[in-house]
Amino acid sequence: MRxxxxxxxxxxxxxxxxxxxxxxDAGALVSFVGLCRGATDGSDVRELRIDQYPGFTEKExxxxxxxxxxxxxxxxxxxxxxxxxxxxxxxxxxxxxxxTHRANAFEAVRxxxxxxxxxxxxxxxxxxxxGARWIEPRTEDHARRAQAEKGLA
Amino acid sequence: xLKLVFLGKFGDLAPAHLxxxxxxxxVRTLSDLKHWLTRQQPLLGQAMAANTTRLILNQCVxxxxxLPVADGDEIAxxxxxxxx
Numbered sequence: 001m002r003x004x005x006x007x008x009x010x011x012x013x014x015x016x017x018x019x020x021x022x023x024x025d026a027g028a029l030v031s032f033v034g035l036c037r038g039a040t041d042g043s044d045v046r047e048l049r050i051d052q053y054p055g056f057t058e059k060e061x062x063x064x065x066x067x068x069x070x071x072x073x074x075x076x077x078x079x080x081x082x083x084x085x086x087x088x089x090x091x092x093x094x095x096x097x098x099x100t101h102r103a104n105a106f107e108a109v110r111x112x113x114x115x116x117x118x119x120x121x122x123x124x125x126x127x128x129x130x131g132a133r134w135i136e137p138r139t140e141d142h143a144r145r146a147q148a149e150k151g152l153a
Numbered sequence: 154x155l156k157l158v159f160l161g162k163f164g165d166l167a168p169a170h171l172x173x174x175x176x177x178x179x180v181r182t183l184s185d186l187k188h189w190l191t192r193q194q195p196l197l198g199q200a201m202a203a204n205t206t207r208l209i210l211n212q213c214v215x216x217x218x219x220l221p222v223a224d225g226d227e228i229a230x231x232x233x234x235x236x237x
Contacts (some may be wrong), residue, residue, distance in 0.1 A: 051164070053209070
């Protein structure tokens with residue numbers, strides 16, 4: 001399992017290729033990349049800033065990834081998450097899973113993303129023409145997270 | 154001294170001098186500390202009063218606000234999180 005919190009822009013393709021290099025034991029590689037949107041609800045976004053709690057953030061994401069890894073028998077998970085100032089079009093998060101079969105890899109990535117949206121100790125602040133605002137999880141994020149939690153019990 | 158960490162929107166409401174404070178005489182628990190902070194900064198206290206606020210004591214999630222606070226502790230205040 002590889003968990004990295006990064007301050008600088010990263011290339012999801014390079015990260016994913018490095019993660020899967022030489023892995024002829026796996027039959028499936030699934031990855032998801034979350035991008036910074038240029039507009040939210042019709043308002044332009046100039047910049048997104050993500051704050052972390054150094055040390056704790058990485059530890060908590062590793063704990064979530066370990067839970068998901070056990071549940072889906074998917075020992076190889078990769079999470080790369082940006083913090084700091086992010087521009088529209090740049091990658092915010094990459095989650096990737098290697099597994100013997102595709103079903104486990106798809107589910108591991110989907111469920112881990114659901115947990116990251118509501119439980120990862122990260123805080124997003126969007127800046128646009130109207131000023132800055134802190135983003136909180138939406139009702140649908142909590143609903144997806146509750147669904148994911150059921151399966152972990 | 155206590156090290157206090159205010160994350161996300163709480164960071165906008167907490168003045169810099171609150172990041173390191175001498176353990177107040179009347180503060181024995183995390184709950185006491187929240188009340189003390191509310192007296193110092195009512196707006197911050199109001200924001201932190203929501204039941205979605207989580208407290209982290211020395212990098213461990215504090216589920217119980219009756220946990221004791223001691224000199225040298227690091228306490229973080231977390232508003233709702235939004236990763237991904």
